Amino acid sequence: MEQGCRKRGHSSDEDVENSRRKRSVELKLATVEKLMRGLSFQGGSSIELKLENLSYLLRDVCASLKEEILCILVSCVEEQPGQASAYATFVGLLNVRSWEFGAACLGFMVQKLYECLCNREWFKCQGIVHFLVALYNCNVVTSSSLLKFLASFVSECENQSDPDDVVDFVLQARRDWLAYCVLSALPFVGKDLQQKAGFESLMLTLQIYVKKRCALHTPMLSVWRDSEQRDHLELLWHQVDALRQEQWVEPEHQLITRPYLAFDGTLSHAVPHCLQDFEVPPHEQGCCYPPTRVPFRIFSYDCENLQLPSPLSIERHLLEVQIQDMLQCHHLERKICADSLLAYAASKPQLSVYHCIVEVILAEMLQLPSSQWITLNYGSILVELCKRQPNKVPQVVHQAADILFARLDFMSVACFDRLVNWLSHHMSNFGFLWNWKKWAQSVSFPIDSSATNHQPKVVFLRELLKKCLRLSYHQRIVEIQPDVLAGVLPPAPLPHFKFVDELLPGAMLSKNLLEAMRSKQCCSEMIISLISGSTDIGLLLKINVFTQNCLHLGSKSFSHTFAILAKYHSVFKNMAAGESEQQHAILNGISEVWVNSEHFRFVVAEKLLRMEVLESRCIVSWIFGPLMRKELSKMYIWELLHSTVRWVKNVQKRNATVEVDGPNGSDYVVRSILLDILHRFVKALRAAPVDQERSEQHYWFHWVLGRLQETLFIYADDYKKMSCKLVKIAGDTDLRGDISKTIQGFLAYVKM
C-alpha cells in the first residue's frame, strides 16, 4: 500500500517534470514561430539582427524541433514569396551547422511543392519555387541542380505547338503560369547564374515561349482603351530582359533584400546539396490555372515628380509584387494589412512607395475581367492607410483619383461602377471633403441635368453624387458641392404621388383605395373587389394606381414599404402573375412614385422579385424596353439587372441541392436568362443610330456596349459554356463591328 503510494508519487513527479519540459518546448516553439514570421515583416530591427537572434535561439534544438520548424517554414515561404531570401538565409545558417537539416529541408520543400501543384495552390507553389531558387544564394543548393530544376519546370514551354494548330488555351494558361514562376525568380539569382551552363538555354526557352504565345486576350482586358497594354507575362519578360541586358547588375534601389550577403563568410563553409530531380505533375482534365492579367497603371501618365522605377524596369515589378503579396496575405485584416504596407513604405524612404501602394490597390480593385475581392475590401484598406498615415496617403489617393477622373474618356466601362462605389464610400469616410471645384472646372461644357448628357465625366459626377447621397442625406450633399455642379446634383429623394390631381385618369380609384387601405379592417379581398369594381379604366392603369398607392403609403422607409407590400402580396400576385405587361405596369408605377430616388426604385423592384411578384424575365425585358433606353447610362439599372441574375442563380443553387440536375435543371434557367440578356443587348445596340464621335448617340452606344462587356465578364463562366451561341451571334454579318468585336474579344478571353 505504502509502496504503491510512493510509486504513484514518484510517477507524478516525473509527470510534472515531463509536462514542464513539454511546456518549455512549446514556449520555445512559440518564440521561434514568432521570430520566424517576423522575418517577413519589414519593420523593427534589421533583418540581419533578426536572423542572428533566431539562429542563436535554435543553436541546440535544431535537430529535435526539425519537423516543427519545417512546418512553420513552409507556411512562411508559401505566404511570402517576396521574402524568399530571408528564409533562405535562415536555412543557410542552419545548414552550416547541420548538413542533415539542410537535406531534410530540401526534401520536405520539394515534396510540399509537388503537393501544392497537385492541389492547385498556385500562389503557394510560387513561394516555394522562389525559396528554392534563393537557397542557391545561401550556398544550400548547387547551381547545376537548380538550373536543372528550373529547366524541368518550364520544359513544357519548349514545344508549345498544340496538335492541329489550334491553341489550347487551358494549356497556354498552364505554360504561362510555369513560365511566370521561373521568370519571376530569376532576378534573385541571375547575376551569379548567368555564366553557368544551361542558363542561356533556359532564357532562350522563355524568350521563344513569350514571343510565340498567343496574346489575343490583351485588348479585352485592358482598362485603358487609348494605350497599348501588355499582359503580365509579356511585361515581366521585358522587365527581366532589361535586367539581363544590364548583366543582371543589382538595380539601384536594391529591392530584393539579400541578407545572406552579411553572412557570406559563414555560409561559404557549407557544402551545398543537389536538388533532387523534379517533374511537374501533368495537366489534369478540368484543372484551372491562374487567369491571365493585364497590369494597369495610374501614375505612369503623370508621375514627373515621383521616385518610381520605370514601368518597364524590374524594380517596378519587385515593388508591385511586394505590395501584392502583402495584400494577398493580409487583405482580410485591414489594420494588419495597412500596418505592414506602411512599414514597407517607411523602409524605403527613397522611393514613392505610397504611390505604388495606392496604385496597386486601385489597379487590383479595377482589374478586368473582375477583381479578386469585393470593392469594399480594397476601400477599407485604403481608408485604414489614410487614417494611419494622414500626412502621406490621402494626398496620393486624391492624386490617383484625379488622374482616373481625367482619363475617364478612355477607361473601360466595365470598371466604372467599382470606381464610383469605391470613391463614394471613401468620401463618406472622410466627410466628403474633396476638390469638387477642380473636377467641375475640368468639364469643359455646361453641366445640365435636363439634357441627356452621356459624356463619361458628366455621367461619373452624376452617379458619384447619387452614391454619396445614398450614404448620406440631401442637405449634406448640397453643402459639400459647389454651385458649378448644381446641374448634376441629384434631387431630394422624396416620393411623388401624382394621383392627388383628381382629374387624372385613375385618380378616383386611387382615392377609394387610399381610404380603404388606411382603415384598420382593410384586407386583400376588399382591395381586389374595389379594383375589379372600378370599370372605367383598364387593367394596366389599375395596377399602376394600386402600386403607386402602396408605395405612397409606405414611402417613409424601406421597412414601411416592405410591410405594405407584404400585406398586399396576394393582390399583386393576383393582378400580375405570369404576365409581362402587368409586371411592367408595376415597375412603371415604382418609377413614377420614386422618380426622384433611384435607390428606392432599385430596392423596391428587387424586393418584389424576391417576393416572387415580379419575374426575372419581366425585369430583364423592362430594362431593355423602350421606356428605359435613356436610363441605361445610369448605374441603378445595372444594379437591378445584376441583382436579378444573382437572385436567379441563388434560387437555382438552392433548388439544385434538392433536385437532381437534369437537362431542364438549374443550369438551363440561368443560361436562358443570360442568353436573353445578351440578345436584348445586341438588339438595343443594333437599333442605335450610328453617329459621329462625341455625339450623345455615340456616347450612349459606348456606355451600353461597355455594359455588355461587363455583363459578359461578370458571368464569364456561364457565358463560356454558351460559346457556340456567342460565336453565332458575333458572326452575324449585319452586326456593327464594335458589337461583334466585343463578343469575339470575350470569346478569345474565355478560352484561356
Next chain:
Amino acid sequence: MAASVELSSYRDQHFKGSRSEQERSLRDSCTLYVGNLSFYTTEEQIHELFSRCGDVRVIVMGLDKYKKTPCGFCFVEYYIRSEAESAMRFVNGTRLDDRLIRVDWDAGFIEGRQYGRGKTGGQVRDEYRTDYDAGRGGYGKLLSQKIAPNTDNR
C-alpha cells in the same frame, strides 16, 4: 490582434439559453448588431452601406421604446454568413454619417429586441453618457434631466 470576425466580449444578457448555446448561435449567425449610429441615420443609408458586402435580407431599426423613433442601433441580416463576415471585417469601425459605427455578431433578431432597454426608452448607454453627442440627442438622459432649466412656474 484578434481576427475581426471573432466574437467580441459582449454577450446579450437577455439571451434565452446557456452561454454555450449563445456562443454557438453567434458563430452560425448571419445577423449583425450595428451600434453607435446617429439617431438621424436612416434605414436607407444602412442598406446602401451593408449591401456593399452582399445581399441584405432584412434591416430592423432600433427604436425608442416610448417614442418609437430611431435610437441609434439596428440589426442587419444577410442571406449568407460569409457576407456578414465581410461586414464585420470591412464596415466595423468605419464611418457612416460621420460616426464610427460598431458592428458585432448577433444571435438573431427576436420581436421586442428592436426597442431600447433604457429606463427612458432609448439605449442604456445614452442614459449614463456624460459627453455631448449631437447625433444621439445631446447629453445623456440622466445628465440632461439634471441640467435642464427649471420650468416649474411655482
